[in-house]
Amino acid sequence: xxxxxxxVKTFAFASWLVGFVASALMAFDPPIAESSADLFGLMYWTxxxxxxxxxxxxxxxxxxxxxxxxxxxxxxxxxxGKLYYTISAPQQxxxxxxxxxxxxxxxxxxxxxxxxxxxxxxDSEEGKLYVSSLGDEKIVRLNRDGTGLEDFIIxxxxxxxxxxxxxxxxxxxxxxxxxxxxxxxxDGKGRETVVQLKDQGAFGLALxxxxxxxxxxxPQGMLFSAALNGSNVKQLxxxxxxxxxxxxxxxxxxxxxxxxxxxxxxxxxxxxxxxLVTGKTRQYGSVVILPPK
Numbered sequence: 001x002x003x004x005x006x007x008v009k010t011f012a013f014a015s016w017l018v019g020f021v022a023s024a025l026m027a028f029d030p031p032i033a034e035s036s037a038d039l040f041g042l043m044y045w046t047x048x049x050x051x052x053x054x055x056x057x058x059x060x061x062x063x064x065x066x067x068x069x070x071x072x073x074x075x076x077x078x079x080x081g082k083l084y085y086t087i088s089a090p091q092q093x094x095x096x097x098x099x100x101x102x103x104x105x106x107x108x109x110x111x112x113x114x115x116x117x118x119x120x121x122x123d124s125e126e127g128k129l130y131v132s133s134l135g136d137e138k139i140v141r142l143n144r145d146g147t148g149l150e151d152f153i154i155x156x157x158x159x160x161x162x163x164x165x166x167x168x169x170x171x172x173x174x175x176x177x178x179x180x181x182x183x184x185x186x187d188g189k190g191r192e193t194v195v196q197l198k199d200q201g202a203f204g205l206a207l208x209x210x211x212x213x214x215x216x217x218x219p220q221g222m223l224f225s226a227a228l229n230g231s232n233v234k235q236l237x238x239x240x241x242x243x244x245x246x247x248x249x250x251x252x253x254x255x256x257x258x259x260x261x262x263x264x265x266x267x268x269x270x271x272x273x274x275x276l277v278t279g280k281t282r283q284y285g286s287v288v289i290l291p292p293k
Contacts, residue, residue: 036060038292044083045245045258045287046071047280052085052105057249057289059263059276065105072096073120073162074245074286075129076103077144084129084144085286086117098131100144111146118160119205119286121171123186130171132159139173153184153191161205163214165228172214174202181205181216195230204246204257204286208268217243217257223270236270245285258285 036056043057044065052066052074066085073086083105087097095113098120116135122144123130130141130152137156142149153159157177164171165183172183172194179201184191200218207214212228215236223237223246236255245258253268256276263277 041249041292042290043247043256043263043276043287044074044076044290045263045281046074046085046285048072048282048284050280052083053277053280054103055277057276057292062277062280065103066101066108067105068108072284072286073117073131074288075120075122076288076290077122077124078103078290079124080144082144084111084120084122086114086120086131088117094135098129098142098146100146109146111144112142112149114140118158119162119173121162121164123164123166125166126186130162130164132156132162132173134158134160134176139171152188156182161203161216163205163207165207165209167209172205172207174205174216176201181214193230194228195226195233203244206246206248206255208248208250210250211268213268215246215248215255217246219243223255223257225270237266237273242283244283245281245287247287247289249289249291251291254289256287256289258287263287 036058040057044054046052051068051071054065055062070088071085072088075084081103083101085099089096096117097110098112100111101108114133118132118134120131127144128141132139138154139152141152159173161174169186170183175182179197180193181195183194202216204217213225215225217223221240222235224235226233240259242260243257247256254265256265258281260283262275263281264275266273
């Protein structure tokens with residue numbers, strides 16, 4: 001073998017070896033997340049002036065997915081790939097719309113018309129939507145395809161915010177007329193008062209089904225918590241600006257809420273408040289948190 005041939009073969013082998021090692025290393029590299037949403041999960045929230053926004057849970061990559069004003073209540077079926085939301089009717093006109101759309105906002109469809117809606121929640125186990133009707137003083141329910149609309153709980157003075165307990169199979173709501181938070185089983189039985197709110201009222205409502213706690217915000221700018229038996233009422237946060245939408249992330253033990261002008265998060269005890277998004281919220285909002293997949 002000549003010296004030149006030896007060097008050529010040596011170089012070729014070395015090039016093959018380098019390529020083989022690089023390919024092997026690439027095969028064992030972990031996949032790179034496509035976006036912050038893959039790492040942190042997603043959040044959806046409403047803006048009365050613009051519609052429904054979506055972003056990574058760290059506040060990045062904000063997108064307007066439903067460009068429709070007057071959106072109010074919001075529920076998200078992550079596994080089913082659907083958004084459910086309400087659109088308030090113009091003043092002096094009857095009938096708010098209950099809507100369905102894909103998670104990216106495409107293919108919006110009207111499911112039902114309900115008098116002056118307050119909020120809605122989805123029971124994914126039974127495939128039922130629960131909607132509060134302030135105008136008719138009741139909570140109604142329907143199938144998530146819009147069929148089977150029926151009264152669920154009647155005779156509630158100004159029912160508004162809703163929250164679902166999937167563990168105990170119960171629904172919670174705010175009773176504005178009686179200034180309290182109430183609940184009932186999902187068979188409609190066992191209606192009872194959970195927390196008497198004195199003269200503060202309540203907006204956003206969220207549950208921690210694991211630690212058995214409830215959270216709510218009040219128009220005066222405070223966030224409270226209590227045990228689900230109504231005891232141990234605590235003020236966690238003060239100084240908020242027209243707070244409304246409220247959500248609890250069980251996985252990461254975080255609270256999320258909307259205010260007039262920003263969306264924020266804090267630990268479950270109210271500590272370490274952090275503003276995630278500014279300029280994309282208004283008074284009367286809703287927020288839903290989805291964990292990373």
